[in-house]
Amino acid sequence: MRPAESVVDGSKAPGDAKQAEPRAEPKDLPAVDRLLREPEVAALLHEHGHTLVAGEARALLEARRGEAVAGRLAASEVAPAALVRALRQAVAHRLAPNLRAVINLTGTVIHTNLGRALLADAAMQHLLAMMAGPNNLEYDLAGGGRGDRDSIVEELLTTLTGAEAATVVNNNAAAVLLTIAALAREKEVIVSRGELVEIGGAFRMPDVMAAAGAKLVEVGTTNRTHPHDYERAIGERTALLMKVHTSNYAIQGFTSAVDEAELARIAHAKGLPLATDLGSGSLVDLAAHGLPREPTPQEKLAAGCDVVTFSGDKLLGGPQAGLIVGSKAAIARIRKFPLKRALRMSKLPLAALEATLRLYLRPERLARDLPTLRLLTRQASDIRTLATQLLPEVASAVAPRFAVEVVDLLGQIGSGSLPVEQLPSAGLALSPLGGKKGAGRALDELATALRGLPLPVIGRIADDRLLLDLRCLEDARAFTAQLPALASALGAAGVATKGLAESPRQA
Numbered sequence: 001m002r003p004a005e006s007v008v009d010g011s012k013a014p015g016d017a018k019q020a021e022p023r024a025e026p027k028d029l030p031a032v033d034r035l036l037r038e039p040e041v042a043a044l045l046h047e048h049g050h051t052l053v054a055g056e057a058r059a060l061l062e063a064r065r066g067e068a069v070a071g072r073l074a075a076s077e078v079a080p081a082a083l084v085r086a087l088r089q090a091v092a093h094r095l096a097p098n099l100r101a102v103i104n105l106t107g108t109v110i111h112t113n114l115g116r117a118l119l120a121d122a123a124m125q126h127l128l129a130m131m132a133g134p135n136n137l138e139y140d141l142a143g144g145g146r147g148d149r150d151s152i153v154e155e156l157l158t159t160l161t162g163a164e165a166a167t168v169v170n171n172n173a174a175a176v177l178l179t180i181a182a183l184a185r186e187k188e189v190i191v192s193r194g195e196l197v198e199i200g201g202a203f204r205m206p207d208v209m210a211a212a213g214a215k216l217v218e219v220g221t222t223n224r225t226h227p228h229d230y231e232r233a234i235g236e237r238t239a240l241l242m243k244v245h246t247s248n249y250a251i252q253g254f255t256s257a258v259d260e261a262e263l264a265r266i267a268h269a270k271g272l273p274l275a276t277d278l279g280s281g282s283l284v285d286l287a288a289h290g291l292p293r294e295p296t297p298q299e300k301l302a303a304g305c306d307v308v309t310f311s312g313d314k315l316l317g318g319p320q321a322g323l324i325v326g327s328k329a330a331i332a333r334i335r336k337f338p339l340k341r342a343l344r345m346s347k348l349p350l351a352a353l354e355a356t357l358r359l360y361l362r363p364e365r366l367a368r369d370l371p372t373l374r375l376l377t378r379q380a381s382d383i384r385t386l387a388t389q390l391l392p393e394v395a396s397a398v399a400p401r402f403a404v405e406v407v408d409l410l411g412q413i414g415s416g417s418l419p420v421e422q423l424p425s426a427g428l429a430l431s432p433l434g435g436k437k438g439a440g441r442a443l444d445e446l447a448t449a450l451r452g453l454p455l456p457v458i459g460r461i462a463d464d465r466l467l468l469d470l471r472c473l474e475d476a477r478a479f480t481a482q483l484p485a486l487a488s489a490l491g492a493a494g495v496a497t498k499g500l501a502e503s504p505r506q507a
């Protein structure tokens with residue numbers, strides 16, 4: 001068994017051998033035209049045209065010339081076959097997308113950095129069908145005149161939430177901004193100090209208020225806010241009372257908050273509207289699926305909220321979108337506000353959103369058809385069974401450098417939903433063999449090799465192990481098919497890691 005340290009040291013050997021190879025001079029390199037006339041380049045030119053291939057050939061030869069001037073270019077690299085191979089790789093690299101599919105083995109289901117909610121098959125199919133040609137995005141097929149894109153999802157949203165009216169924008173941050181601007185511009189909005197949230201990406205409630213042109217009036221304290229705090233703060237300039245669901249933290253201990261029902265009474269007694277930002281907001285009762293409860297827009301509307309905002313790509317399991325549901329009067333003001341046009345949804349997510357919402361009309365099928373709910377409701381025992389099945393193949397791919405075992409894990413829902421709740425899960429733990437010294441480096445190398453696979457695999461490092469939580473692994477074959485590539489990346493140690501970083505990205 002080779003300890004990790006010696007493997008990394010061993011990687012120096014091929015580099016040293018290279019030093020002995022004869023060097024190429026700048027004059028040994030062909031001109032761009034000559035490289036383009038190589039018979040094997042004809043196929044590349046035929047497929048991609050002159051502009052791209054010639055551009056890459058120029059850049060390649062320039063880089064090689066620099067290396068030659070520095071005395072770092074091996075003679076073998078100026079051979080036509082080597083240059084053609086490098087050119088083919090450069091063209092492939094240029095055409096490979098930056099946005100790529102990955103395998104999420106972090107254990108966080110709605111992972112903000114990994115694209116949040118996965119779209120349902122129905123949503124992808126509808127999206128594809130609608131984008132393939134013209135559609136009635138803003139055309140009234142019954143009357144033959146101009147239509148409104150909101151009408152594509154409004155009735156679905158009112159049916160599902162019990163709201164009188166609904167509208168949609170690009171994301172929930174936009175929904176909150178638009179709601180405040182439309183209902184309280186140049187006026188005051190009262191919010192509890194315990195609810196002045198910051199979510200990722202510089203979205204802070206006080207800043208959003210300012211951007212919307214409203215004045216924030218904070219009431220209560222961080223841990224306790226009472227009805228009379230709101231009542232006392234209401235004045236001539238008050239336009240809106242607002243509650244914000246503290247989706248990414250929990251205040252525990254000596255706490256008190258005013259719920260929507262009570263706040264609605266206070267607001268309505270003064271003729272003011274009440275808005276609630278739910279952040280995630282689930283359209284179904286998650287407790288019925290054995291998951292921790294999360295507030296629903298339905299119950300907030302029933303409690304008397306005039307506007308409820310929530311995300312399309314968190315627990316809802318759809319595309320990025322900001323959903324605004326509420327009373328006819330409030331939604332009409334929001335829809336008429338000029339900012340709405342700037343924040344309106346494009347036809348792509350709108351098509352996906354409609355198909356996603358339609359899945360909710362069949363709640364009994366939801367845990368099957370909606371990937372977010374399907375992954376969240378996967379039983380830890382089933383995930384453990386999968387881990388046990390994959391163990392031998394993974395173990396042999398990473399042997400002899402890492403030991404692999406099946407472990408119980410705790411995952412997360414993610415995207416700020418239910419931050420203190422954890423999902424019992426299972427997976428594989430990969431531990432470096434060969435002693436504590438160099439273990440951190442070996443783990444980093446393993447994580448890099450996993451990320452360097454054609455379908456990058458993202459796990460997490462904790463307690464000197466690399467953990468692969470299998471909750472989100474539905475296509476196990478896509479993962480196991482890459483194990484030979486992982487084995488060879490690890491087998492070649494430092495050299496392989498370097499090679500991976502430099503080799504073209506694969507689509």
Ligand SMILES: *Cc1c(COP(=O)(O)O)cnc(C)c1O
Nearest residue numbers: 171172173247278279280311416
């Ligand atoms: C996530 C979140 C938002 C923003 O939603 P996006 O859809 O990401 O723009 C706003 N408010 C709360 C409370 C959130 O949790």
